Amino acid sequence: MHDQTKRSLFSAMLRIRRVEEALATRYAEQMMRCPMHLCIGQEAIAVGVCAALRKEDKVFSNHRAHGHYLAKGGDLSAMVAELYGRVTGCCGGRGGSMHLVDLDVGFMGATPIVGGTVPLAVGSAWAASLKGTPDVTVSFLGDGCFEEGVVHESLNFSALHRLPIIFVCENNDFSVYTRRDERQPNRPIYRIAEAHGMPAVAADGNDVEMVSSLVRTAVENARNGRGPQFLEFDAYRWREHCGPDFDDHLKYRSVQEIESGMNNCPIDRYRKVLLQSGCLDQQACTGIEAQIRKEVSAAFEFALASSKPTIKDAWEKVYA
Amino acid sequence: MHDVAERQLTFAEAIRESLDQAMEKDSRVIVIGEGVPDPKAIFNTTAGLCQKYGARRVFDMPLSENGLTGACIGAALSGIRPVMIHQRIDFALLAMDQLVNNAAKWHYMFNGKASVPMVVRMIVGRGWGQGPQHSQSLQAMFAMVPGLKVVMPTTAHDAKGMMIAAIEDDNPVLFIEHRWLHHVSDNVPDYYYRVPIGQARTLHEGSDVTVAAFSYMAFEALIAAKSMSMEMGIGLDVIDMRTVRPLDVESVLTSVRKTGRLIVADTAFRTGSIAGELISQVVEQAFSFLKAPPVRIASPDFPTPTSPFMAEDYYPGPQTIADAALDLMGKTKEADGYRRMSAVLVRKGPHDAPNREFSGPF
Incomplete structure (x- = not known):
């Protein structure tokens, strides 16, 4: 991997982190009046996956979508404006944090019904196959999806028709506050995909280079007619399921567990690697931080300066 | 036609x-x-x-x-x-x-x-x-x-x-x-043509009672209208709604302004049916034209039973529509022609198979 690529992976992760930290800080002002699910701690998966995609490749996502959207190249200002409910938001204020879209970069849409966009991603891959276009589709899904029937239906159909799709499971072990062992029998998730007849691997989701290299292979397979591919990555959700805060006080997970999760920070890990190898130095790090800070504050300024929609706007576009 | x-x-x-x-x-x-x-x-x-x-x-x-x-x-x-x-x-x-x-x-x-x-x-x-x-x-x-x-x-x-x-x-x-x-x-023309979504169509003209009907009930209403017209001289304005959403309320309002009486015949369960919605809209917009309370004809509020002995009287049909129209007009079953009409409307075949007596064209 080129040094430039490595630096891009690093700054893409850091950018997502800084955007979400800024969102978390300003959430208390109560001007972003929508539920918000932060992916802080899970940035390596979004970045590693999207780095292996072309612009025309498609991504479908879920309620925890900020990282996926930004990693795929989604417009930052339009995202922040969406959270503030402004007309310049990517959905004109109709969706908020849980409904992001940027068709110009192949980010097809994110919605918050668990498993809801998984069959749509399959349909997108089906369309590519029917039209003979070379694009592949990525479906981001969580561990909770494997309790939803529609996900098994989607895996079945994609394998049946050997569709060019990559399923990326971000397994953070929690559905809100409920652990996976209270929801699922003791069996690896990726083996379910394997049973549906597709190659599947599980790996460390905090190692951005590993994520990217596994996805690159999967994308190549999918693009070359070898059918759906499945990747399961471990992840750790640092903050509360929904909202800007930490929720350690609820005691549904131990302090040791949280500490160990945070010690495995994908960004710190990668920074250390890049500093050690000389790919990055402190000065470059500072430069990246400053650039991101500038971009983030510009996005907030843009959002806050944007006009507010009215109920008159809300009557429009019910039908195409 | x-x-x-x-x-x-x-x-x-x-x-x-x-x-x-x-x-x-x-x-x-x-x-x-x-x-x-x-x-x-x-x-x-x-x-x-x-x-x-x-x-x-x-x-x-x-x-x-x-x-x-x-x-x-x-x-x-x-x-x-x-x-x-x-x-x-x-x-x-x-x-x-x-x-x-x-x-x-x-x-x-x-x-x-x-x-x-x-x-x-x-x-x-x-x-x-x-x-x-x-x-x-x-x-x-x-x-x-x-x-x-x-x-x-x-x-x-x-x-x-x-x-x-x-x-x-x-x-x-x-x-x-x-x-x-x-x-x-x-x-049916053999060429490629469109029928617009959201527009009802009059299947039978009459000036006494409006029957706005959906799908198979429009078919049943047409049978009722033909017999009522022939045997009793009563005119049903049968509107085949064709679209459930968006509802063509305007066509029904136009008819109700003429007849002052409304039956909505639906294939669905009565409660929560689109028939109820259509009546609401007509009452909201043309209350003063109504000579009598509108009538819903729909399936009863229980699941469709399987046994032919229970299913026989489950579905409303042309006779139900004709009786409701008569009632709206303040007429009784003693009215002239009622028996002849009812005799015509009696289903000849088994009740649980499609009616083959009228098979089009419309």
Whole structure:
């Protein structure tokens, strides 16, 4: 991997982190009046996956979508404006944090019904196959999806028709506050995909280079007619399921567990690697931080300066 | 009304022809459903399509109603125009999440950046003990959702034209067919034509009572209207609603302003039916024209029983409509011609098989 690529992976992760930290800080002002699910701690998966995609490749996502959207190249200002409910938001204020879209970069849409966009991603891959276009589709899904029937239906159909799709499971072990062992029998998730007849691997989701290299292979397979591919990555959700805060006080997970999760920070890990190898130095790090800070504050300024929609706007576009 | 030399097709044949012509005209159109390419071909409505257009456009479907609805939505977002088929509307309940949360909302929630041009055919069963889970008429459940269009054509002519309009529409259109209309014929042009979604059509003119009816009940209302007119000199203005959402309330208002009396005949359960919605809108907008309270004719509020002995009196029919019209006019069953009319309306065949006595054209 080129040094430039490595630096891009690093700054893409850091950018997502800084955007979400800024969102978390300003959430208390109560001007972003929508539920918000932060992916802080899970940035390596979004970045590693999207780095292996072309612009025309498609991504479908879920309620925890900020990282996926930004990693795929989604417009930052339009995202922040969406959270503030402004007309310049990517959905004109109709969706908020849980409904992001940027068709110009192949980010097809994110919605918050668990498993809801998984069959749509399959349909997108089906369309590519029917039209003979070379694009592949990525479906981001969580561990909770494997309790939803529609996900098994989607895996079945994609394998049946050997569709060019990559399923990326971000397994953070929690559905809100409920652990996976209270929801699922003791069996690896990726083996379910394997049973549906597709190659599947599980790996460390905090190692951005590993994520990217596994996805690159999967994308190549999918693009070359070898059918759906499945990747399961471990992840750790640092903050509360929904909202800007930490929720350690609820005691549904131990302090040791949280500490160990945070010690495995994908960004710190990668920074250390890049500093050690000389790919990055402190000065470059500072430069990246400053650039991101500038971009983030510009996005907030843009959002806050944007006009507010009215109920008159809300009557429009019910039908195409 | 029609030239007798015109070509007649059954409703089922008209559907088949509409799919064939739409696929011929637009290579983006695909058809998928459980049994689509099989020997029975969805009551022959998809016969020959697979042979003609191949297995990359005509698909059988895994038993995954929700997943495949989602896949069709995803394909529709990416430039394909899918027609999905459920042999019974009851099966489409498994796809409620995808229809309501995704198909209906996608265009709106993403601020018009994308749309979902897909058609979902759903067939309402009846007779031969179809029972609680194979004969529901659930149009109101879908029609309550903004973002969906719901059509229920009655005639073969409209079935073809509305299927073409539905396939060309950039929105999700639910195309609900009553199984007992499949054998009914009408004059159907052989060329490619559209019948607009959202416009009702007068099937029988009269000035005494408006009967706004949906799907098979429009067929039943027409039978009632013909007999009432002939035997009793009573004129029913029968409006075939054709579309459930958007409702063509204006056509009903125009008729009610003329007749002052309204019956709405629906194939669904009474409570929560679209008949109730239509009456609400008429009462809101034309209360002063009404000479009597409007009447809903619908299925009773319990599931459809299977046993022929229980099912016999389950469905309202032409006699129910005629009696309601008479009542609205303040006439009794002693009125002149009532017995003759009722004698005509008596069903000759078994009650749990389609009425073959009138088979079109309209």
